[in-house]
Structure formats: structure tokens, C-alpha cells
Amino acid sequence: MGAMVTIDPELCIGSGDCERLAPDAFELREDLGVSVPRPAAATTDVELLVRAAVGCPTQAIRVLGPDGELLHAGNTT
Amino acid sequence: MTLLSSFPATIELTRYEDIRAALFHPDLSRTFDTRTYEDGNIRDGIVSIQHGAVHRARRRVENTQFRADHLRLYERELFPAVMNDLLDRLLVGPEVDLFSIGEVLACVLASRRAGLDIHEDDLDELAVIAEFVDVFSQGAAILDAKDPDAVRALVYAAYERFERNYVGPARERRQALLDAHARGEIGREALTHDILTALLAHRADPALELADERRIVREVATYLQGGTHTTGQTICNAVDLLFEAAAERPDLLERAASDRSFAQRAVHETLRLRPTTPKIRRRAVAELTIAGQTISRDSLVVLDVTAGNRDPELFGAHPDAFDPDRSVAPDVPRWGLSFGAGPHICPGRTVAGGLPAPDGDPDDEHLYGLVAPFLQEVIRRGVEPLPGRGERDTRTERFNRWAHFWVRVGSPRAAASAR
Numbered sequence: 001m002g003a004m005v006t007i008d009p010e011l012c013i014g015s016g017d018c019e020r021l022a023p024d025a026f027e028l029r030e031d032l033g034v035s036v037p038r039p040a041a042a043t044t045d046v047e048l049l050v051r052a053a054v055g056c057p058t059q060a061i062r063v064l065g066p067d068g069e070l071l072h073a074g075n076t077t
Numbered sequence: 078m079t080l081l082s083s084f085p086a087t088i089e090l091t092r093y094e095d096i097r098a099a100l101f102h103p104d105l106s107r108t109f110d111t112r113t114y115e116d117g118n119i120r121d122g123i124v125s126i127q128h129g130a131v132h133r134a135r136r137r138v139e140n141t142q143f144r145a146d147h148l149r150l151y152e153r154e155l156f157p158a159v160m161n162d163l164l165d166r167l168l169v170g171p172e173v174d175l176f177s178i179g180e181v182l183a184c185v186l187a188s189r190r191a192g193l194d195i196h197e198d199d200l201d202e203l204a205v206i207a208e209f210v211d212v213f214s215q216g217a218a219i220l221d222a223k224d225p226d227a228v229r230a231l232v233y234a235a236y237e238r239f240e241r242n243y244v245g246p247a248r249e250r251r252q253a254l255l256d257a258h259a260r261g262e263i264g265r266e267a268l269t270h271d272i273l274t275a276l277l278a279h280r281a282d283p284a285l286e287l288a289d290e291r292r293i294v295r296e297v298a299t300y301l302q303g304g305t306h307t308t309g310q311t312i313c314n315a316v317d318l319l320f321e322a323a324a325e326r327p328d329l330l331e332r333a334a335s336d337r338s339f340a341q342r343a344v345h346e347t348l349r350l351r352p353t354t355p356k357i358r359r360r361a362v363a364e365l366t367i368a369g370q371t372i373s374r375d376s377l378v379v380l381d382v383t384a385g386n387r388d389p390e391l392f393g394a395h396p397d398a399f400d401p402d403r404s405v406a407p408d409v410p411r412w413g414l415s416f417g418a419g420p421h422i423c424p425g426r427t428v429a430g431g432l433p434a435p436d437g438d439p440d441d442e443h444l445y446g447l448v449a450p451f452l453q454e455v456i457r458r459g460v461e462p463l464p465g466r467g468e469r470d471t472r473t474e475r476f477n478r479w480a481h482f483w484v485r486v487g488s489p490r491a492a493a494s495a496r
Contacts, residue, residue, distance in 0.1 A: 013136035013420060016144060020432065028144070033137035051408055057422045058133070059101060075103065 002042035011060035084377035105359035134284035180309035187304030192273025213302035313482035342401035345411035352415035386413030
């Protein structure tokens with residue numbers, strides 16, 4: 001089992017930074033104006049996911065490691 | 078007297094990580110109190126000073142204009158043609174003002190993105206747009222203005238002309254297209270793609286708070302100004318710093334002219350050393366703690382970006398030096414905090430500076446930003462700064478703003494170095 005990624009749609013402002021950094025793991029949805037995780041996020045390098053989460057302008061990305069440990073919560077609840 | 082002088086407490090942060098934490102903090106707002114700022118606020122309701130839900134809703138709509146595929150088109154197709162045409166026409170004569178050339182060049186692209194229909198080959202009209210940008214830039218920096226009342230009057234008058242001559246006609250045309258699209262008469266491809274169109278398409282959404290027509294005018298003005306001013310300032314700062322460093326290391330000019338990755342790192346280093354906004358202000362909307370320091374509600378929090386960008390923990394033992402080859406950690410932008418961070422990070426950062434420059438060779442998807450190729454081209458054309466001929470903007474307390482930057486064209490030394 002890989003990492004688990006969620007994006008809080010209330011916080012996301014659709015900057016697209018996560019998609020630029022990890023295009024396999026994140027998709028910027030033009031119709032929604034926000035990013036969503038792709039299925040391949042589960043197999044993406046965890047360090048890259050955390051970098052994307054740390055760089056998110058609104059801290060909308062939460063990353064849990066393969067063991068369920070919280071690696072980055074940002075402003076998500 | 079500047080506007081921000083009556084806060085109960087002022088906290089200044091100078092360390093990079095503390096400033097970054099402050100920029101991400103949800104209880105530090107760009108909205109200031111009514112006595113000093115919002116009363117007669119020339120920037121009322123614009124995205125830059127919104128906070129919370131309205132800001133997020135607005136950015137979701139406006140960020141669509143800064144997607145990588147849009148920017149690639151600008152950078153690879155539109156910009157080179159516009160740049161070469163304008164430099165052919167403007168970079169002539171023994172001495173020219175590089176700042177005004179940079180602003181005019183940026184005006185063409187920023188007008189397109191903002192949603193103005195201008196005659197792009199008409200230098201007189203571009204000069205008019207550049208004058209608007211100058212006024213709106215004074216408005217954007219009103220917290221540092223030496224005479225805020227004069228700036229306020231100037232900006233109000235400019236808004237009226239800007240709406241009458243530019244935003245009004247542009248809005249009419251775009252609304253007609255949107256209406257035709259809604260009736261199924263035209264496809265999406267026939268719509269304009271710019272900030273104004275995006276705002277008109279979504280203005281019925283109450284979350285955007287755009288019912289007031291004047292807010293749309295101010296929002297368009299914000300994107301015109303933001304898309305122009307940084308480019309104009311940064312090209313002058315890059316030439317200034319690069320030639321100063323080249324006095325001891327002449328190879329730098331040749332490298333900048335021939336290697337776009339190096340030129341981009343030179344631009345990022347320029348932005349780090351000379352941020353367009355040297356000090357960012359926030360207001361505490363609740364008591365909070367940063368770097369172990371309790372900040373009481375309503376405090377003014379001053380974020381010293383110039384100091385943070387020279388933090389030796391992140392930028393090495395000689396952070397004051399202009400060194401495009403410096404090594405930084407992968408999660409630290411080479412431009413430091415010059416585009417801000419957090420929710421209010423500059424939406425146009427990739428337009429001006431491109432994507433973060435990797436240490437190795439960038440891939441095919443990489444974006445270099447508009448200033449790097451501009452810098453390369455002015456070096457190739459033999460531009461050389463005239464010592465002591467840069468003039469600072471004395472209307473503001475911001476120490477690093479150029480009003481003019483005079484250069485010599487066709488300098489044999491610069492051209493030889495570039496060859």
C-alpha cells in the first residue's frame with residue numbers, strides 16, 4: 001500500500017503548483033477550478049508528495065504515509 | 078506621512094522561515110483597518126487585499142489564466158515576436174531608457190492577459206498604457222507613498238479614464254461573445270481568454286463579490302499593473318547587477334547571452350536581492366504565535382523580504398553577493414520570497430520568472446519566464462548601463478524602484494562579451 005493523498009476543495013485555489021511538480025499524482029480540474037489527486041498518487045514517491053504539499057499555497061494537501069502516519073497536514077482538518 | 082503609522086503594535090520578522098510561516102498564516106490578513114487604508118481605498122475589493130473565502134473564489138477563477146499551457150504559448154510564440162519587433166523600434170539611438178522599454182514590452186502581454194483590446198503596434202497607445210501602469214503602481218504601493226492623498230486622487234482619475242477608454246469597450250465586446258456562447262451561437266474557441274472574460278463569465282457567483290462594476294475595473298487594472306511593473310523593474314535590476322558583477326567576471330555576460338538557464342538563474346538571483354516589494358505587511362486578525370512570539374490582534378506585522386532573502390541558513394555564507402551559480406535546497410525558490418508565498422503568492426510569478434530553475438538541464442516542459450530571454454536579447458544587442466544614470470523613484474519609500482534606467486546601445490564591450 002502506498003501513500004494516501006487528499007486535497008481539501010474548500011482550501012484549494014487551483015494554483016496548479018502540485019500538478020506542475022507531480023503531474024502523475026495531481027490533476028488540476030479546469031471545470032472545478034481546483035486540483036484533485038490522481039489514482040497514481042498512491043504509487044508516487046512519498047518525498048515528492050510531501051514537497052508538493054509543503055509548497056501548496058493554501059496548504060490544502062494532506063499526505064499520509066504507507067503506514068498511515070501523518071506526513072503533512074497543512075491547513076486541512 | 079505614510080499610511081501605516083497608528084497600529085497598537087508593530088512586529089517585524091526578518092528570518093526566511095518566519096516570514097514564510099507568516100505568509101501562510103490564516104490569521105494574518107492583507108486587509109488593513111478602515112481608518113488608515115480602506116476609507117477611500119483605491120484598491121477596494123481587489124483580489125490582492127481580499128482574505129479568506131472571497132480571495133479563494135477569485136483566485137480559482139483567475140488562476141485559469143496562468144496555466145502552464147497558456148504560458149508556454151506566450152513564452153515560445155508570442156513573446157519572442159513582440160520582443161524583437163519592439164526592440165527593433167525602441168532600442169535605437171545612443172542612449173535609451175531601459176525601464177520604459179521594459180514596461181512597454183510588458184504592457185503588450187499584460188494587456189492581453191488582463192483583457193484589454195489595444196493596438197499593440199501603436200507606440201503612442203502603449204505609452205498611454207504604461208502611464209496607467211505607473212499610476213496603478215503608485216496605488217499598489219500606497220502604503221509606502223510619501224503623499225498618499227495625492228496618489229489616491231491620481232488613481233481615482235485614472236480609473237475613470239481606464240474604464241471609459243479601455244475596460245468599458247473590452248467588457249462590451251466580451252459580454253457579447255459570452256452571451257452568444259450562452260445562446261449556443263458560438264463555441265468556446267470563439268471566446269476571448271483573459272482575466273476580464275473569466276470575471277464576466279463567473280460574476281454571477283456571489284462568492285466572487287463582483288456585482289460592483291468598479292470592482293471589475295480595479296481587478297483588471299491590478300492584473301495589468303502586476304503583469305507589467307515587475308518585468309520593467311527586474312530587467313533593469315538584472316542588467317545593473319549583471320554588469321556590476323561582470324566588471325570582475327567578464328564571462329558572466331557571455332554566459333547570460335548564450336545560456337538561457339544561466340540567464341534565468343541571473344533573473345532569480347536579481348529578484349532575490351531586489352524584491353519588487355521589499356517589505357510585505359499583514360494585519361493580525363486574531364492573536365497568534367510565530368517563531369515563539371505572540372502577536373496580538375490588530376498588530377501590524379512587517380515581513381522584511383529583503384532580509385529574509387539574505388538568510389545565510391538558506392542562501393549560503395555570502396548571501397549579499399550576486400551569484401547565479403549559488404546552490405540552494407530544492408524546496409527553496411532561488412528568488413526567495415520575492416513573489417510572496419501562501420495564498421497571496423503572485424499569480425504571475427511563472428510569467429516573469431518561469432518555473433523554479435533546476436541545478437541541471439531543464440526538460441522540454443520548462444518555462445524560463447519572460448525576463449530571461451529579454452535579458453539575453455538586450456545583452457546581445459550591446460546594451461550597457463550608463464554609470465550613475467539610473468534614477469530611483471522618489472515618490473515612494475521603497476528603496477529599490479527605478480523611475481528611469483539609462484543605457485548605451487551598441488556598446489562594443491557588451492556586444493563583444495556577448496559574442
